[in-house]
Amino acid sequence: MRNAPHHASDDPEVVRALVREHPWTTIVSNGPDGLVASHYPVLLDDSEELVALTHVGRPDEELHGLGAGAEVLLVFQGRHGYVSPSWYAPGASRAPTWNFTAVHAHGVPEVLDAEENLAVLTRLVAHFEQHVEDPLYLDQEWGRRAARGTVGLRIPIDRFTAKVKMSQDKDAQSVQNVIHALRSPGPYAHPDLAEDMERARATGLGYR
Template identity: 65%
Template structure:
């Protein structure tokens, strides 16, 4: 991934925030020259997620994805994608270099998956269901009689993140007025309206103390 110093954030807490807000990942591995990519929900391993603790996620893959990935002690790439949207150069201040672009947040995290035992896999699945059902009016919880047979069709994983790269590309390489213009355009009604992305830009600006 291209590393632009304007967009790099090496704070592990930023990684945690992105995973908490967007708990959907692409798991990428390579075996015998073949690339494999799968899409699964992930959660932070909250037991180690306190500030300064180990950075790790828990997830699962459905069988036979475990055979496709061949979790044999090799490193995998975990991609977490946050909000993103098109940015028109027409929004910049006059005199700036006009180049169409895209604002986005992403983390590329790397680690060696640990296959968990069946009991832990069931606990992870229970956590996942509880997490995503929390805003449902009548939430469903994973009853052991139903959940345990389902869990046998999955392989539970804990992935300690040993290194990561982030790109928080929120127009931080532009002049302050151009950044504000982009925020204002994203908040206006119309095809490019994206107030949540504008909020991300505001937060990125605040993190830089601007």
């Protein structure tokens, strides 16, 4: 990602928060036939270190060349949206832009054995099913059969690049105007993005 100090963060908690809220990731690797991208849900391990737990469906493990000790890139995307310069205070920048949160995380995948894979799949299902009215958790006998079509992965994150671009380089009035515009009716209304801007401002992330 572009180097922009106002928007960069080296805080692992920023990564944790983004993965918790937006656990759908893009896995990118340089496989045997070139660059490959796949999309899967991810949970973080409970350890103090940043460790991603996920799986791929067969034969994605062959397309990515997993198990060969090669690094993969995990791309996480948070809420994002267009920001019009017409919302800025008088005299501010006239350049349109896009506010967003994104993390690029790098690590070498460790392929899980059958029982470890089943445990990760069980946890994934429980994580998402808990929010529905009548959750259907993973039956272990059925899960063992289904798990044969997947490859479980544990990916310790060796390094990451995190960007939280929420108008930190703009004056206070312009920031407030953008928040108001995102909360108002219109083609670019995005109240959730406005909440992210408020959170970034409250935590001082990148603000001068």
